[in-house]
Amino acid sequence: xxxxxxxxxxxxxxxxxxxxxxxxxxxxxxxxxxxxxxxxxxxxxxxxxxxxxxxxxxxxxxxxxxxxxxxxxxxxxxxxxxxxxxxxxxxxxxxxxxxxxxxxxxxxxxxxxxxxxxxxxxxxxxxxxxxxxxxxxxxxxxxxxxxxxxxxxxxxxxxxxxxxxxxxxxxxxxxxxxxxxxxxxxxxxxxxxxxxxxxxxxxxxxxxxxxxxxxxxxxxxxxxxxxxx
Ligand SMILES: Nc1nc2c(ncn2[C@@H]2O[C@H](COP(=O)(O)OP(=O)(O)OP(=O)(O)O)[C@@H](O)[C@H]2O)c(=O)[nH]1
Ligand SMILES: [Mg+2]
Numbered sequence: 280x281x282x283x284x285x286x287x288x289x290x291x292x293x294x295x296x297x298x299x300x301x302x303x304x305x306x307x308x309x310x311x312x313x314x315x316x317x318x319x320x321x322x323x324x325x326x327x328x329x330x331x332x333x334x335x336x337x338x339x340x341x342x343x344x345x346x347x348x349x350x351x352x353x354x355x356x357x358x359x360x361x362x363x364x365x366x367x368x369x370x371x372x373x374x375x376x377x378x379x380x381x382x383x384x385x386x387x388x389x390x391x392x393x394x395x396x397x398x399x400x401x402x403x404x405x406x407x408x409x410x411x412x413x414x415x416x417x418x419x420x421x422x423x424x425x426x427x428x429x430x431x432x433x434x435x436x437x438x439x440x441x442x443x444x445x446x447x448x449x450x451x452x453x454x455x456x457x458x459x460x461x462x463x464x465x466x467x468x469x470x471x472x473x474x475x476x477x478x479x480x481x482x483x484x485x486x487x488x489x490x491x492x493x494x495x496x497x498x499x500x501x502x503x504x505x506x507x508x
Pocket of ligand 1: 323324370373434483
């Protein structure tokens with residue numbers, strides 16, 4: 280096997296976890312099963328419930344952090360591992376961990392960022408407001424980038440660690456969009472991979488209106504900044 284072909288020994292799966300007691304056992308069990316227990320797992324945790332204990336029982340690295348929002352947690356999560364491939368996911372059992380091999384294959388095909396596109400298959404499990412919001416975010420981002428993107432706020436992506444290290448990240452709620460837009464604007468090889476999306480296990484902590492406005496602002500800020508670089 281050539282040196283530049285990665286296996287799950289080269290992969291870290293990382294996530295923010297905020298009171299995900301209802302889902303974390305399933306998510307970490309799925310990751311272990313599909314990666315033959317070879318991916319290392321990092322949870323940046325702000326929970327008051329048993330989430331961090333469950334994560335440790337699964338052998339995950341747990342970094343504790345006061346709750347400061349999605350992007351603060353995920354930024355810590357993506358910059359913690361030292362493995363060459365970093366995969367993000369949410370810890371609410373919405374993303375198909377059985378697709379991890381496809382994400383790794385696309386990295387091995389030469390892509391720098393592989394982004395799970397939930398809207399391709401219709402995202403029936405997504406609340407209507409979120410779905411229409413996500414379609415609007417993708418159109419706005421496509422307009423600013425001059426290139427069609429389909430799902431800017433997906434939580435499931437694989438990155439070559441080099442991309443994460445080469446770029447300065449500024450957004451919080453909008454970090455997911457930023458993690459797609461800046462690499463695209465800078466000419467990294469980015470691929471969107473259609474994925475299924477399931478209904479969330481456990482309660483949401485996100486307010487769709489304030490969250491949505493923050494994401495729209497991030498897309499505008501990042502889009503305009505990248506055009507003027
Ligand atoms: N550590 C930490 N994790 C967070 C924080 N906010 C969100 N998360 C985690 O980040 C991931 C994404 O958050 P979600 O609540 O699923 O956000 P979403 O997918 O946009 O919305 P819903 O799934 O509809 O609730 C989940 O695993 C959360 O537990 C935070 O402030 N701190
Ligand atoms: Mg979620």
